[in-house]
Amino acid sequence: MTSPAAPEDAALVRAVQATDDRAAFTQLVHRHQSAVRTVLRRLTRGDAGLADDLAQETFVLAWRNIRHFRFEAKFSTWIYRIAINAWRSEARRKRELLLDADEDSPIEEAAEDPPDIVSRMDLERALATLSDGERAAIAACYYADLSHEEAAQALGIPVGTVKTHVLRGKAKLRARLAAKEET
């Protein structure tokens, strides 16, 4: 968390842009490592090793390209986009990534809300059962805190598809977690 006396992200970015200030970049890494690694863990179905490799690649790419950062968005939004791109490239290397594949099945309606106490592991397992597109949309919108429009841009799919994926993904999660509670 950022303490009140800590410099804003923008000030740290300017220091890196101006003088390749490694200390400033280190602060940015410390500040954003947890969020970036969490987003990537969710995207990689909980593969912590792969997620950390991609997170490292993300920060190295950010370092290389930080001069192109123009403060049109928050630094966090920019770095999440880099992270999502790194994941997409990795996933494409391994197999066909179907981000915009839309299922014909109707969105599942869960009769009940998920239980109040859900372990992180249960949520991680439930997220891993979603399709690539649904998981990516949920990770972008709820973990990376991107708007639907920003998520669509980062994932390279239409905004409507992002919204559908989010709705469908949440419905599936609700159903999976409710079922988990019954067993």
Next chain:
Amino acid sequence: MSDIERLLRHDARIELPDDGFATRVIGALPARAAPQPRTWLRPALVMGSALLGSALAVTLSPQAASMMQGFQDLMSLRTGSSGAIGGLAMCGALLLSGLVLALNDD
């Protein structure tokens, strides 16, 4: 906010311990954040090849004599001849393309 949204947001906010991650990242950084942008390189290459092409065209074309005469006219400030106007137009086009390239920042 629905319960599932609350769960997701809560999960997103849980802090992961650094566990040496930042040290590994900093150790993997290349020497410089990015190479100094060489904004002059592309315009220089394009302008250089355009100039070379123009020079070859002027030298090898049947109109070479009148173009050379045009440049001589320009040197002596006689800008009304057709050769001088052609030379001026060529210089203007080259200057304009150079400016466009120099201002093209991507």
